[in-house]
Amino acid sequence: MNQRLTPRKQPRQKRSQETCAIILEAAARILESDGLGGLTTNRVAEIAGVSVGSLYQYFPSKEAILAEMIRGLRRSLLLDCEAAVETVRGRPLSDAVDVMVRASLRHHLVRPGLARVLERAEEELPLEEDLKAIKGELMTLVTGVLEERDVANAGQAAFDLIALSHGLASAAIAGGETDLENLFQRLRRAALGYLGLQSDRTGSDAGGVSAA
């Protein structure tokens, strides 16, 4: 009953590695155009230009394809955030918030439709250990950043900041917003506000929200 979500076999030759990549890209395009409901193994194979047999050589189930895509997405987010944090070693909290918010925002903006669908898919899949581990690493990363800046309750703050940023970014991008800078300012305001820091630049045009 329990189906594996990991690849059936590792591709050994270049040819087969390309086949895997082509299959994943085809699945991505289908998800972007038709959503989760449009994703069928036959169709993925067709769009990819390979046979179903080849597909099942590397992915033991439809869910395995989704799981692999989600792994890739999560890994890239984690790497981006780690790199971003590196650039603000020793700098104050607001700078750290800035780069992390920017990193996660960039991440939402590459193939936004795909990211959304994969997040939904992730909730329906029985999430795997390695995926939980990646999520945990992100939490750890953010918690560390906050702890180093003497934020109390860093673990909970990390959780909350990730969740609220995610909620705001998702909603905005789903709503078709494209003004990256405006969205960034709002995310920044929310995050700094939660942390009890006043967002600066309140004098500028994109400025204050509260009472005039």
Added chain:
Amino acid sequence: MNQRLTPRKQPRQKRSQETCAIILEAAARILESDGLGGLTTNRVAEIAGVSVGSLYQYFPSKEAILAEMIRGLRRSLLLDCEAAVETVRGRPLSDAVDVMVRASLRHHLVRPGLARVLERAEEELPLEEDLKAIKGELMTLVTGVLEERDVANAGQAAFDLIALSHGLASAAIAGGETDLENLFQRLRRAALGYLGLQSDRTGSDAGGVSAA
């Protein structure tokens, strides 16, 4: 090709109204235990103790069942929020934020699993006009509350507050949190922080987050 998501016919007698309710409740239970993937028309009918034929008499498709459940959920949230806003007529912004946050939190806590699944379903369904209207009314309500309290950019602030509250509440409840009061304090902090107001009560035990 386009399938209707509205009930096929209105139930005229008491008996059939009960049948409708029983069907919706059965669907809810299935969603809670097995998620979207477990929802099949045959199974809904079986759990409800009615025949598939009866089901299709009132719901022209599986999606129509989901749409009806979503409508119910949204309507109840809107009504709760409207009632909450009524109670703080003429009171300051922080009080208004309080009651609205509490209302939406309560709303997440009744059958939390069901609410989550329905939200996912809503994204996959081609969302209907009447659902968009309900969402719009909520936006209008919150925008009005903010405008009356002289919040600049009230429309955008309403959007952002709804989105970030939703993100935080969803994540927390999905993570199994049950301490309603603690969660409320964090939501409140996030919302007031975004609005540029300091969260008071910073002296208490659940208090300040920023640097010690």
Added chain:
DNA sequence: TTATAATGTGAGCTTTTACTCGCATCACGC
């Protein structure tokens, strides 16, 4: 009671879809 409309039934039709398997083709070491 009886006519009529509303409601309820469930076997089964139809379509879709995940997945298999026997065979063909290709790459690479000898």
Added chain:
DNA sequence: GCGTGATGCGAGTAAAAGCTCACATTATAA
């Protein structure tokens, strides 16, 4: 060249799921 394992193929299978329809039962009104 040639043998062996890796890769690729796609018609076909079996199961699942959405939905219909001819018929049975129940309620309402005359």
